[in-house]
Amino acid sequence: NAGVTQTPKFQVLKTGQSMTLQCAQDMNHEYMSWYRQDPGMGLRLIHYSVGAGITDQGEVPNGYNVSRSTTEDFPLRLLSAAPSQTSVYFCASSYSSQPNNSPLHFGNGTRLTVT
């Protein structure tokens, strides 16, 4: 199993550009989520989904859009990149959307720089 796959690994954008970070999982996981990791701040939840067609906002959703048209894919869209969005982005999934104790599985991250 590939697990959680994120592409690209690295990306440089200019301010105002848009792009999509891809996330795919092959474990038939119900729950998927996006985090950003910044030095000294820990991981913060951007958006999450408890199943196909259902998405919700996390702690820091502004400037990002998501959709969940299939169980496998959960892309994160940056609408108009800003330097404040320079970060490492992680996608994570778990088997169940119920809070009944399914471990989170993480991808290897996308390192994004906005100049």
Next chain:
Amino acid sequence: KQEVTQIPAALSVPEGENLVLNCSFTDSAIYNLQWFRQDPGKGLTSLLLIQSSQREQTSGRLNASLDKSSGRSTLYIAASQPGDSATYLCAPENTGNQFYFGTGTSLTVIP
């Protein structure tokens, strides 16, 4: 909003030592708490998950305890090895699939 604190921020120990990493959280209304390991340039790997009704979980040389009422969890690593060098993060899960992460403890095990 849940606030998660991990102490110490960094720890350096000789190989073979037993060590304890601490995690505290402000909102005790959690469903579970997970401990993760993160290697440089990599994603997080789940090590242990403790349900809110449990007091501890064990996996090999790792033991995690949870005191939900006092907002504390500890990760005990026995007989540390150089391969244990990594950053360890804790994350309680609150209502609505919300996980809150600490900033981690960076562990170095010296051969």
